[in-house]
Amino acid sequence: MVEEQLIRTNYPEFEPELVKNIADVAVVKMFEPGDYLMKTGQHFRNVILITQGIVKVYREDDEGNEFLMYYLESGQACALSMICAARFEASQLMAKAETKVEVLTVPLAKMDEWMAKYKSWYYFVLQNYRARFDEVLNTLDHVAFRNMDERLVFFLKRYSDTHKTKNIKQSITDIASELNSSREVISRLLKKLSENGVVKLSKDHIELLDLSAYLR
Amino acid sequence: MVEEQLIRTNYPEFEPELVKNIADVAVVKMFEPGDYLMKTGQHFRNVILITQGIVKVYREDDEGNEFLMYYLESGQACALSMICAARFEASQLMAKAETKVEVLTVPLAKMDEWMAKYKSWYYFVLQNYRARFDEVLNTLDHVAFRNMDERLVFFLKRYSDTHKTKNIKQSITDIASELNSSREVISRLLKKLSENGVVKLSKDHIELLDLSAYLR
DNA sequence: GACGCTTCGTGACAAACATCACAAGCAGGA
DNA sequence: TCCTGCTTGTGATGTTTGTCACGAAGCGTC
Numbered sequence: 001m002v003e004e005q006l007i008r009t010n011y012p013e014f015e016p017e018l019v020k021n022i023a024d025v026a027v028v029k030m031f032e033p034g035d036y037l038m039k040t041g042q043h044f045r046n047v048i049l050i051t052q053g054i055v056k057v058y059r060e061d062d063e064g065n066e067f068l069m070y071y072l073e074s075g076q077a078c079a080l081s082m083i084c085a086a087r088f089e090a091s092q093l094m095a096k097a098e099t100k101v102e103v104l105t106v107p108l109a110k111m112d113e114w115m116a117k118y119k120s121w122y123y124f125v126l127q128n129y130r131a132r133f134d135e136v137l138n139t140l141d142h143v144a145f146r147n148m149d150e151r152l153v154f155f156l157k158r159y160s161d162t163h164k165t166k167n168i169k170q171s172i173t174d175i176a177s178e179l180n181s182s183r184e185v186i187s188r189l190l191k192k193l194s195e196n197g198v199v200k201l202s203k204d205h206i207e208l209l210d211l212s213a214y215l216r
Numbered sequence: 217m218v219e220e221q222l223i224r225t226n227y228p229e230f231e232p233e234l235v236k237n238i239a240d241v242a243v244v245k246m247f248e249p250g251d252y253l254m255k256t257g258q259h260f261r262n263v264i265l266i267t268q269g270i271v272k273v274y275r276e277d278d279e280g281n282e283f284l285m286y287y288l289e290s291g292q293a294c295a296l297s298m299i300c301a302a303r304f305e306a307s308q309l310m311a312k313a314e315t316k317v318e319v320l321t322v323p324l325a326k327m328d329e330w331m332a333k334y335k336s337w338y339y340f341v342l343q344n345y346r347a348r349f350d351e352v353l354n355t356l357d358h359v360a361f362r363n364m365d366e367r368l369v370f371f372l373k374r375y376s377d378t379h380k381t382k383n384i385k386q387s388i389t390d391i392a393s394e395l396n397s398s399r400e401v402i403s404r405l406l407k408k409l410s411e412n413g414v415v416k417l418s419k420d421h422i423e424l425l426d427l428s429a430y431l432r
Numbered sequence: 433g434a435c436g437c438t439t440c441g442t443g444a445c446a447a448a449c450a451t452c453a454c455a456a457g458c459a460g461g462a
Numbered sequence: 463t464c465c466t467g468c469t470t471g472t473g474a475t476g477t478t479t480g481t482c483a484c485g486a487a488g489c490g491t492c
Contacts, residue, residue, distance in 0.1 A: 059353070061361050069356075079349075092353055116332040129345050133295075136349070137275070137308055140285075140356045144396050145277045147448070171469065180360050182450055187471060203458090364479070387439065398480055403441060419488085 002026045002104060010051045010074050011124070018118045022049075026104040031097040037078065038095040046105035048078040053101030054162055058094055058178065068155070068178040069093060070135040071162040077124070079132035098163075149189050151179055153214040156199065160208050168206040218242045218320060226267045226290050227340070234334045238265075242320040247313040253294065254311040262321035264294040269317030270378055274310055274394065284371070284394040285309060286351040287378040293340070295348035314379075365405050367395055369430040372415070376424050384422040 004023045007014065014022070026049070031037060037048065037055055055072040072078060078095060114121040142151045155178065159168050168175075176186040190206065193199045198214065200207040220239045223230065230238070242265070247253060253264065253271055271288040288294060294311060330337040358367045371394065375384050384391075392402040406422065409415045414430065416423040 059357065059360075067360055092350065112338070115338065122328070122331065129349075133345075133349060133352070134308065136352050136356065140352065140359065141275065143356065143359045144275075144283055173469070183470080184451080184472080185449060191471080389439070399440080400442080400481080401479060407441080 002028055006051055007104070011049070013120050013124060015118055015120045018114065018121055021110070021114070022104065022106060025110055026106050029103050029105055031101040031103070033097050033099055035097045035101075036094065037097060037101070037103070038093065040092060040094055045108055047108065047111045049104040049106065050074050050076055050078070051102045051104055054098040055101055056096050056098045058096070059092070060094055061180070065177045065180050066094070066096075066174075067180045069139055070132065071098070071158065073162055076131075077128050079128045148179065148181055148185060149192070150214065152186060152189050153193070153198070153211055155179060156206070156208055157211055157215070166208045168208070169204065170206075218244055222267055223320070227265070229336050229340060231334055231336045234330065234337055237326070237330070238320065238322060241326055242322050245319050245321055247317040247319070249313055249315055251313045251317075252310065253313060253317070253319070254309065256308060256310055261324055263324065263327045265320040265322065266290050266292055266294070267318045267320055270314040271317055272312050272314045274312070275308070276310055277396070281393045281396050282310070282312075282390075283396045284374075285355055286348065287314070287374065289378055292347075293344050295344045364395065364397055364401060365408070366430060368402060368405050369409070369414070369427055371395055372422070372424055373427055382424045384424070385420065386422075 002023045004019050007019045007022050007026075011019075028051075031053070038044075040060065050072055052074050055078070056066075057069045057072060057078075058066045059069060060066055072095075111125075115125065116122075142154055146154070152175070155175065156168060159170070160166055172186050172190065173183045176183045179186070190199065190201060194201045196213070197209060198211060200209055218239045220235050223235045223238050223242075227235075244267075247269070254260075256276065266288055268290050271294070272282075273285045273288060273294075274282045275285060276282055288311075327341075331341065332338075358370055362370070368391070371391065372384060375386070376382055388402050388406065389399045392399045395402070406415065406417060410417045412429070413425055414427060416425055
């Protein structure tokens with residue numbers, strides 16, 4: 001049982017009756033930074049709706065590198081949770097809380113029921129798939145066609161947009177891991193970017209200045 | 217108006233009433249090899265169900281390289297056509313007929329209607345999303361984590377599975393384009409693969425012998 | 433058969449990136 | 463204060479891949 005207001009704030013597009021339904025059956029769960037929401041090979045019994053915080057969705061390789069797929073924030077659902085849940089299939093992705101995260105979990109069966117019943121839910125689910133698909137395509141584009149410097153800028157921008165800050169507080173080592181590159185390369189590229197006035201390097205964070213030269 | 221048998225053969229999981237409905241409203245379209253089913257930026261007004269042939273879904277870069285995402289065959293739908301259609305959004309992908317292709321086109325409005333009405337359609341759509349998503353993830357994995365030789369083998373296998381033949385009849389130049397590599401590199405790698413007995417190079421095709429050493 | 437067209441193989445070189453090695457800076461704890 | 467661990471910067475070097483240049487082979491056309 002959940003406060004309806006919490007749902008309305010984060011999912012304003014849901015129709016009133018749906019909100020009431022969610023409030024009835026959803027369970028709130030909290031995650032601390034670093035907690036896993038989902039691991040490779042795991043199965044789902046719930047749909048996960050994010051109401052607070054940022055979730056990092058990534059793929060892990062043999063050496064433990066965490067290759068970033070996309071971030072999820074409040075107002076979004078874990079598309080994979082829906083898609084896997086719907087077919088009782090295992091996920092190929094990992095999802096980890098970047099910040100303190102609050103989610104609503106809704107039993108699987110409800111997802112199917114609501115798809116038929118509520119247009120707003122139906123569109124929400126489809127829109128979510130579509131958005132996630134696009135993000136993966138975008139990531140793929142960058143890996144396939146761009147050099148590391150552009151990919152780095154793309155990462156910084158994505159981080160900045162999602163975290164709503166110009167200051168990236170993440171170690172160079174971690175950034176390298178998310179781009180499946182190496183610390184040394186990222187370090188050198190950042191140096192070049194700061195020489196060009198694109199970023200400003202500070203002791204414990206990277207500040208974004210002007211990405212315009214890099215975006216296309 | 218379409219033969220119901222055509223639908224039943226290719227989509228055996230559809231319930232009888234749904235088959236009848238599809239037969240009533242679907243229109244058959246034919247494509248010759250090389251024809252486009254969909255281009256970047258295009259909008260959809262139909263869901264596309266493939267009943268014959270192979271469709272190549274890819275992304276094009278600035279220089280016209282056709283970076284392969286996945287193949288579609290009969291019994292599958294163009295997930296993008298569904299997802300884009302549903303939201304009147306533009307596609308980021310290209311789809312081209314590899315062989316002679318036959319499809320059924322179903323007006324958009326029906327897709328939504330059937331989602332609520334027919335469980336078999338609902339599961340079909342979700343399953344399709346999921347399968348496409350997985351394929352893109354797989355492609356991404358390879359680009360991100362693997363070297364060109366492994367990616368080449370992966371491509372050959374995918375081609376072989378989809379086209380149901382051990383003989384790849386595609387120019388080295390084209391293969392290079394689909395892997396976003398260059399002809400010279402692929403040529404050298406194929407030579408190495410043939411030295412290792414993985415493939416046999418013939419004048420006008422590549423024959424797959426034993427991929428086991430390469431698959432993981 | 434001569435000509436163009438496309439495909440393919442191969443050597444030489446360049447660019448991007450990974451890896452190794454080492455040093456310096458900083459924070460926290462004993 | 464010293465030690466330890468974590469992070470970062472940077473030079474040297476190797477690997478993978480892309481690019482350029484060139485020549486050969488096949489194939490259709492006139």
